[in-house]
Amino acid sequence: QAPLNALVVGNWKMNGSLATNATLLEGLRAEAASFANITVSVCPPFPYLAHSASLLAGSAISCTAQNLCHEAAGAYTGEVAASMLAELGCRYVLAGHSERRAMFGDSSERVAAKTRMAFNAGLIPIVCVGETLAQREAGQTEATLSAQLLPSLASLSPAELDKLVLAYEPVWAIGTGHVASAEQISSVLHYLRALVASSTGQADIAQRMPVLYGGSVNPASAQWLAKMPEVSGVLVGGASLNARDFSEICRSF
Ligand code: PEP
Numbered sequence: 663q664a665p666l667n668a669l670v671v672g673n674w675k676m677n678g679s680l681a682t683n684a685t686l687l688e689g690l691r692a693e694a695a696s697f698a699n700i701t702v703s704v705c706p707p708f709p710y711l712a713h714s715a716s717l718l719a720g721s722a723i724s725c726t727a728q729n730l731c732h733e734a735a736g737a738y739t740g741e742v743a744a745s746m747l748a749e750l751g752c753r754y755v756l757a758g759h760s761e762r763r764a765m766f767g768d769s770s771e772r773v774a775a776k777t778r779m780a781f782n783a784g785l786i787p788i789v790c791v792g793e794t795l796a797q798r799e800a801g802q803t804e805a806t807l808s809a810q811l812l813p814s815l816a817s818l819s820p821a822e823l824d825k826l827v828l829a830y831e832p833v834w835a836i837g838t839g840h841v842a843s844a845e846q847i848s849s850v851l852h853y854l855r856a857l858v859a860s861s862t863g864q865a866d867i868a869q870r871m872p873v874l875y876g877g878s879v880n881p882a883s884a885q886w887l888a889k890m891p892e893v894s895g896v897l898v899g900g901a902s903l904n905a906r907d908f909s910e911i912c913r914s915f
Contacts, residue, residue: 668700668888668915669827669872669895671726671788672902673756676707683710687717689905694721697912700895703754704902708742715751726754726788729762732775734782744776744783755780756897757787758810760833774813781822788827788874788897789814791854795834804853811854815861823864828854828873829897835877837899844890847875851892881910888914 678686683706690704703726706714715725731741747755756762757780758773768776773789780787791810793803811828818826830850835842842850851873859868875887876897887893895915901907 669874670697670700670702670908670912670915671754671829671874671895671897672702672704672908673726673728673759673876673897673899674704674706674903675728675761675899677903678706678710680710680713683714684717686903686905687714687723690723690909691718691721693905693909693912694723697909697915698722700912700915702912705756711747711750711752724753725751726756727752727785728756728759730755730757730776730779730785732772732779734779744779744785748783748785752785754786754788754827756829757789757814759790760792760831760836763810764833770810770813773810774816777814777826778817781818781825786825786827787814788829790829790831790876790897792831792833792836792877798832798834803850807850807854808857811857812861815858818862820862820864820867823858823862823871824867826871827894828858828871829876830854830873831876831897837878839878841878841880841883842875844886847887848890848892851875879911881907881914884911884914 703724705726705728727747730744757776762768777787791807793806797806855868859865872894874895874897879896879898880901
């Protein structure tokens, strides 16, 4: 795996249009020289991936898909295969975003199948995990994260594990303006790396695995998140729709 540099991913969710995407990406391209030392990727909705990739051609900013199908091809109406995303130039793909888990039936087993499909197609999956407020308050944070992550780890070779990216996104922090505290993030990120190490026997890989934080990240919180040695980067939702805010977040890392 390449030496770790921070990874900042902008999840546009179901937002944008051809016109607004072009303005946003033009803004990011104009700022890109100021965050040359980090890896930056954006997640347009599926229909805009090709258009966004063409607007980003020749820049260091890549596209990430927001989701993928758990099967490789066939009679899955409305779904998008990993190979199609790879063909469109995506570098990463989100698997198990909490909105997919909560609203679209993405079980942890389904997320594991998606993780496998991503690797089979040469994409890097960013597996998202996170507890709800009720789970945190019931003392079930670690049990929840472990149940969400272990199925995805089970089928990976050491070489695949060494490419995997994790994102810790507490559900209660997503879109709420409420960023988890440094202590909460630090504790979970240590737990996740320990879980990867103990379940796979790959302590070195677990130690260098990129683990992102996501949940209401904005330019102000990015400043202290970037100083946390455990945090390998951020997954940004709302603030990634504004070129100035997203660029400022990128520059913090
Ligand atoms: C997300 O959806 O991945 C996310 C972190 O959203 P927001 O930054 O808007 O909380």
